[in-house]
Amino acid sequence: MRTRLKELRARDGLNQTELAKRAKVSRQTISLIEREEFIPSLLIAVRIAVIFNEAIEDIFLFDKEELE
């Protein structure tokens, strides 16, 4: 899974700490997702999507092989 989290944070001028507070998770979790070391649960993915006003599939990008 790839993610556009860093790009979207830069777009909205949010640091990891602020995004973490809004998504009600720790900064460590945001950092893990950004480094693509951890796939978040649906709940956190939805929260992040709402914060950036984007669709989940436009933030978390999966390869075709991963979805098959």
Added chain:
Amino acid sequence: MRVFVMLLLGAVVGFFGMYAALSFNVIINFNSIAFAITLTLIAINVLLVGFVMVSKRQMNHMGNLVLSGEEEDMRDVWQYKRYSDMTLCSTASFLIGIGAVAISIITGQAIWLTIASSVITSIAALLSVVVSSSITKLYPERSLPSVSEKDYANKFLAASDEGERYVMLQGLYRAFTTMNNALIIALLLFIIYSVSTGDSQLFAIFVIVLVLIGANARYHLFIRKKT
């Protein structure tokens, strides 16, 4: 085939290891070096305790700074790493302290050495509690349990989010497998030591076997229950 070769290799190494241990008849007189070892352990402990105390002051100072943007993130990364270092050092200090007290008492060292090692061990134990409780100051907005609360470890796990739990799981699983292997190696060392010196370590061997069985049973029974 590979497993067979590994088993054969293990058997050959084990045979010659035991043969060598039986032939050399090693004599280790701990009493002659106990004073130096205890003193060294106390010195290491003083350094570790000093590091934890200085780090605690630095953490407090960093926590009071008003930062934003990347700097705020960098501060959190620094604090998180320093908190982990402090936890490791205070735990290591406590364990080394127990070792120092044990050596001092068992080998009948001077009373001042036993008192010194006991005092530094008590300070290390106190620091462990202080360090653990400092996480609530690090993240005041989170409802993390207090160290004095009953069932602290389970409550702390429950208060952690999914990313933190993922990291903890990886760390704990690695620690569990490392501990298993390390205790088996310790068993072998105790056996070799007992055979070569004639100084029976059967009690320690028995305790390690019980600890290994207990820890593995707890893990595997937990996994089994969750099917």
